[in-house]
Amino acid sequence: MEIRADRSDLPADNGVLKTVRLADLIVRYRKEVTPKKRGGKIEDSVLARMLCDPICKLPLSTLGTADFARYRDRRLACVAPTTLKRQLNPIQHMFEVAKRDWAIPIKDNPIKGLRFSAKMRMRTRRLRPGELNTLLKATRSCRRPVIVQIIQFALATGMRRGEIANMQWKDLDLKRRLLTIPVTKNGHARTIPLSNDAIKKLPRRCSIDGRVFSMTGNAIHLAWDRITERAGLDDLRFHDLRHEAISRFFELGLTIPEVATISGHRDATMLLRYAHATSTAVFRKLNTSITRRARHSARAVARERKPSSPKSNETILHS
DSSP states (O other), rough: OOOHHHHSSSSSOOHHHHOOOHHHHHHHHHHGGGGSTTHHHHHHEEEEHHHSSGGGGSBTTTHHHHHHHHHHHHHHHSOOOHHHHHHHHHHHHHHHHHTTTSOOOOSOOOTTOOOOSSSOOOOOOOOTTTHHHHHHHHGGGGOOOOOHHHHHHHHOOOOHHHHHHOOOOGGGEEEEEEESSSSSSTTEEEEEEEEHHHHSOOSSSTTTBBBSSSHHHHHHHHHHHHOOOOOOOOOOHHHHHHHHHHHHHHHOOOOOHHHHHHHSOOHHHHTTOOOOOHHHHHHHHHHHHHHHHHHHHHHHHHHSSSSOOOHHHHHHHOO
8 A cells, every 4th residue: 555655546535526526626727727828718608608517516526438428419419529529628638737736636537538429620611713802892881991901911921810910010020021920829929921912901000009900809700700691601711711821822832831931830730731722723733834844845856856057068178
């Protein structure tokens, strides 16, 4: 028993686990951990929704993977598997925090054994011909005309909605045409070059709080929903503009490191999930390459068939 104690291999104190419910862990996690996260507001609402489920009344002594499997089946009637898997990520982290930092004798994390039959769906949605004009026409009735510049700026830079909303004038170097994004999704700051098209989409008036665009991320989200509804494009998300921009970068001939510098991806595999060239662009490149090779071959054949110039009399006499 002493050896097992040294190895931290003693059985859990079920007396403590009987007095702590899942709801108690979630309430503490919402209070101590969630506010420190960048997406804390969204996570807080997800955890608040989970507190209404009967699973939260169970004590930790009886709580297991089977209970979360039943919770999974109930929730899959309302949300997609990928959404539920994302919502359970903080719960999995919560058990690790409780075991490591709160000294709660939890032996196994019940979320780790949970399985989802559905695979992660890779979104490939891009703008179809004419859809950009349809979107821009639908913005004419918006109360905030700056949304037009935001949409066009997103297409020119591939930036995320939150990054565009939080842009500061102090992070812009217009002489060198560089924009520094100090806070990103993956936690690593990056500096991206701005094309002439991106520079043209910047507003001329400065906002009061120093932001470039005078719309919050939530305001952009709500405006986008109204625009796509008027345009009849309900299956198009604002994040698809990032997908469109990155695919265009590759179609322009930029390399993976060059595109990663702009997009901020640190993994080439994740970056290529955003790269979906249109069939028209592929056909154009194929036909251009074939045409160039045909012209090169024709020139080579012409050079071989060209008769050699006859030797002059002086050359003959000299020989």
